[in-house]
Amino acid sequence: MGKEFKHVKFKPLGDSAVMVQIGNTIDPSNCTILQNLASLLEEQPFEGFIEAVPAYTNITIYYNPYTLFKVNGNVTSYSFVCQYVQQLITQMTTVKQHTQRVVEIPVVYGGEYGPDLEYVAEINGLTTDEVIQLHSENECLVYMLGFAPGFAFMGGMNEAIATPRKETPRLAIPALSVGIAGKQTGIYPFETPGGWQIIGRTPLDLFLPNETPPSLLQAGDCIRFKPISEKEYKQLKETRS
Amino acid sequence: MTVTVVKPGLLTTIQDLGRFGSQKYGVIVSGAMDAYSLRIANILVGNLESEAVLEVSLFGTVLQFNDDHLIALTGGDLTATINNEPAPLWRPFIVKKGDLLKFKRAHKGCRAYVSFAGGIQVPTVMNSKSTYLKAGMGGFEGRALQKQDEIKIGPYTKSNKEIHQYAIQLVGPASWSVNYNELISLKQQQTIRVMPGTEWDSFTTESQHCLTNNPYTLSTEADRMGYRFEGPALSLTEKFELLSEAVTFGTVQIPPSGKPIILMADRQTTGGYPKMVQVITADLASLAQLQTGAKIRFRLVTLEEAQQALIAKEQKIKTIATAIRCSAKLS
Incomplete structure (x- = not known):
């Protein structure tokens, strides 16, 4: 080593x-x-x-x-x-395999939750279903957190769905939106202005100020996005509030 | 004891020394902009140095005390008055029930600190009472103080009681105040010491020379998160993409405009702009007291000099703390 x-x-x-x-x-x-x-x-x-x-x-x-x-x-x-x-x-003569946590992130794709899903499909010559499949079949790795509490910088997104940022950023992206910026994917923990292409939303809270650790995601985590229906999204959102 | 906010002023928040240990989750540190003034304010009333206090910005804040109580005012001179008479600065004193503390205008510096014997009773969130405005947590309900807020003050400890007794005698010729000049400067034209940043070598020789030989003026874009300066633009030898990585209090970032931004107490935990220099810890408190329009010059020092300056100021604070404790005990 x-x-x-x-x-x-x-x-x-x-x-x-x-x-x-x-x-x-x-x-x-x-x-x-x-x-x-x-x-x-x-x-x-x-x-x-x-x-x-x-x-x-x-x-x-x-x-x-x-x-x-x-x-x-x-x-x-x-x-x-x-x-x-x-x-x-x-x-660290032998790198002990850090036990990697696997975190599943349910996402409702498209519609009002992901207004840019169709654009991402179009620019990459894919159908929206193909974008959803490509976004959710690869596992992503959390390299670091920063920018905002609970915001994860991830790697591993399938490059076939890479999409440049919007030329004019939106003034407000709803909290927990799942987006693509270039070759990166990420989830906004809070409502914030931003230029990411928004393809869906998760019902899970990312920043947990009253828990230890205060973040759903940690550096080193393996992320799996799981497509869910709007009905499931609403159910999950309700059980959490 | 409680304190009523009669007028919140421009921005008044509860701050302590900051929220450490959660930056790896993207949780910002927050805390006092001028930590030296916060620590002295606490020492003066017999609190732990790390206790939460009020950070008052520039002007407009009016507070009313609902009981007799031991307090102290430090930091910038914001023309504080008690019932319209000049308030004592940098020493402990006792306010009476019904007294009004007003901050009229920034005479010297930018931020004042009000400490209360017994500390401020707000919940500790992730090891800190500091207000994190953007996330709406910590401090007083996660926000800046508003009109009619009632701030609860904790009970006196033994050391609070000793200083209270001592403060009763601190009138007229017996009075003194802490000489803060060895810790902070409230001057609006001053030299701020910096050491080379992680990307110092990536800047052109002209830019390195430019930064340390020209005054830079604090722009109107200056808040608890960061200070933007106006002055000659600074440039890299060649453009390169820097991955996001950790930053800290006093990190001087150079965005594509070439105008320096100094990261302050409410900075994000990570950043992607090249870090040309780094303000040394010993000069952060002075930096926190600058107002818009202030002119500074950057002076380059080594890491060793920076750490020596830091240690010297820590020893100074220790001396002040010991002197006050002994005086209170002897009284």
Whole structure:
């Protein structure tokens, strides 16, 4: 496994965070490594560790330099954190297969829930049924969360349904809309303006402020979209409210 | 004790040191824009440094106290008055039942902090009482304060009681106030220290020179989320697509317009613009006190200098806390 970690790079994100870069490409194997590093850090946090935020190719570790200064004296806290992380990486001689969670996301496609479904079909020379099938048959991987609470950056959508963003963004996209932007698919946790092509909506809440963790989706999750009828959507929505 | 909001002013929210630990779920940190002033405000009344306080912006806020109580005002000088007489700043004092605290106009700085002995009693959501306006959670019902809101204040602890007794004697010549100049600057023309950002090397030499040799003016697009500056545009050596990744308080992003944006307390957790420089933690509080039109110069320092400045200010805060605790005990 050692060779995969040859290209680990550390860079400071200000005086209280370290960005640990493990690759340059959006790749499921990078995601696995970052997830393992994140869990190792949470199992064995150093004194002064605040939190870690994974992205596509790196993980940012936030720390308190004053706490580290009190613990370690003269050693600069940045080099301490880098060495600590390097040690954890060395421990990862075999990447333990992070037990991947599979999350099923029911989606009602088209109609008022997905006003751009027909456009996505037309631009890709497909029928709307084919778009639904292609969108729901591939499993997607959650690489990271960001932009808004509970918003997942996913990879793995079938490129046959890739569609450019709208030229004029909508002023308000309803919460929990499922959309396509270029080669990406995603779900908006809140009502927000945006240029994504909206193809459907899920009845599941993504941001769960009163639960631990506060997000339905987590980095490393495997997502399956499941087409449902409008009736099922309404039933699911009702049981949740 | 309760406090009634007579007028909410421009923007008054409940904030503490922020909501940490959930950024990986896209949950923003929030918290005080000027954390040093928040911490001193709490120290002055005997609270934990991390307790929630009110963050008052610019002007217009009027509060009424429904009991005698120990409070403190720190941060920007927003011409605060108690019953139309100048209010003491940067030291503990006791308000009487029925007293009116008004913030008339921003004289120096931009944000004031009001701490209450015993702290503010609102639910803790994900380890913090900070208001997260966009998600409508934390603070007072997830929103900015409005007219007629009643804020509940917690009971005194032992240290609150000690400082209350001490504050009774703090009148006339016995009075003092914290010298905040070593922690924050309220000047509207000042130098802000930055260290190279994660994409510093991707900017042209001219742009690197330009950023550190020209004044930048804070535009009207300045809120708790971020500050947009006007000044010479900055450019990359060559355009490249940056994947979204973590950002932090004080990250200076350069969007395609070339005009810098500094990310503040309510920033999103991740961003995709190149990060040219990073404001050092020790200067964030001063940055938070800038008003629209303020002119700043960026001065480049090293990571070591940034951390030394941070440690020096932490030690300063510790000294202030010890001095106040000892004075209260000796009184």
